[in-house]
Amino acid sequence: MNDLKRMGLAVTxxxxxxxxxxxxxxxxxxxxxxxxxxxxxxxxxxxVARRSAELLGDHGGRVGVHAPFWNIAIAAFDSQIRAVVQSRLNLGLDYLEAVGGTHMVIHSPFYFFGHGLVAHQDTVEAEIALxxxxxxxxxxxxxxxGCILVIENILDINPAPLLALVDSFGSPHVRLSIDVGHAHITAGRGAPPAAHWLSQGASLLGHVHLQDNDGTADAHLAxxxxxxHWGSVLRELHSSGTDPRLIVEVIPGEVERAMAWIDRLEEV
Known part of the structure; x- marks a missing residue:
């Protein structure tokens, strides 16, 4: 059982x-x-890494980083693009090493999965190989x-390809990341709700981004x-047997609201 007491924040x-x-x-x-x-x-x-490490000082908890993601396609077909992507992700690991981190978030390659213009159903194996x-x-x-790489749902409509990708490594150092807010948006486009993603990926789950929105835009609200539906999400997290890293990921103006929400959870 996960008592949620480790829940913290994504920050710059x-x-x-x-x-x-x-x-x-x-x-x-x-x-x-x-x-x-x-x-x-x-x-x-x-x-930046030195200052962050100084601020955390005697923190004693789990620290991770989010890898570079702008224009980063981990399943790029072009080998020269893959080389650039790999270089940027290695820089993320350099940063992780500098701050003593133990997880790094990478984005799913399955953009537009399920969209009529991109029939990934026939190319999943090739994309996983790339x-x-x-x-x-x-x-x-x-x-x-001593770090795990966690691969996060972004525009994924169907959990199955992302679960297959994570599982294909057969490594405890590659785990699943579920962004509750992303899952909530894609649920409006035919995907299952966020709690279903958590239950489907339970055995591979290593990391969760918690953020809210109205289902239409990636607002990153507290x-x-x-x-x-936070009741169902929290029930799934509480029953998790993998003790995932729990990161509330909000825009800067929502940080205090996020902290207050976490504090209220502990009072229940």
Whole structure:
């Protein structure tokens, strides 16, 4: 059983400055997202990593990072594009190593799955093979770092391809990430609700992004600010046997509301 007491936040350095004491007080899960941004990747990212590590100091909880994702396609067909993607993701692992992280989020390659213009049903095996060409060296490095790579649903309509991709590595260092807000949006396009994603992926689950929206846009609101059915989501998480990292991922203006929501959970 997962008592949800580790639930924490996704932050960049400005939000970490505001929330570090709260995160440390509960040894909460933390996800550092600065290295997602190209201006950080191509700038003095080591200084950002040092400051983040200083702020977390005696945190004692689980720390991870979100890998670069802008224009990153892990199942790219072009080998030269794959090389660039692999380089950027390796930079994410450099950042993870600098902050002492133990998970890194990577985006699913299954964009527009189920859309009539892109019939992925016939190409899943080929796409998984391409993803392996990109990811396998990273899995080896992640194992050396004591890190898990978690692959997150983005525009996925059907859980099956993403579950197949995660399972295909046969490695404890590759796990499933479910973004509750993303699942809520795709549910309006024929996908199952977020709680179903959690139950379907339970045995592979290593990470969850919790965020709310109204089902039409990826708003990243604090839970309760949209229309996600949080009762069913929290029941699934509470029954999880894999103790996934629980990360509330909201826009900067929603951080305090997110912290208050988490605090209220502990009072129930």
């Amino acid at each position: 350095l400005p939000e970490l400055e505001r929330s570090a004491d709260w995160l440390k007080a509960g040894a909460r899960d933390v996800e550092l997202q600065d290295i997602c941004e190209p201006h950080v990747m191509d700038g003095d990212w080591r200084a 993803a392996h060409l990109t990811i396998e060296p990273l899995v080896s490095r992640a194992a050396d770092l 839970p309760g600010g949209g229309t996600v």
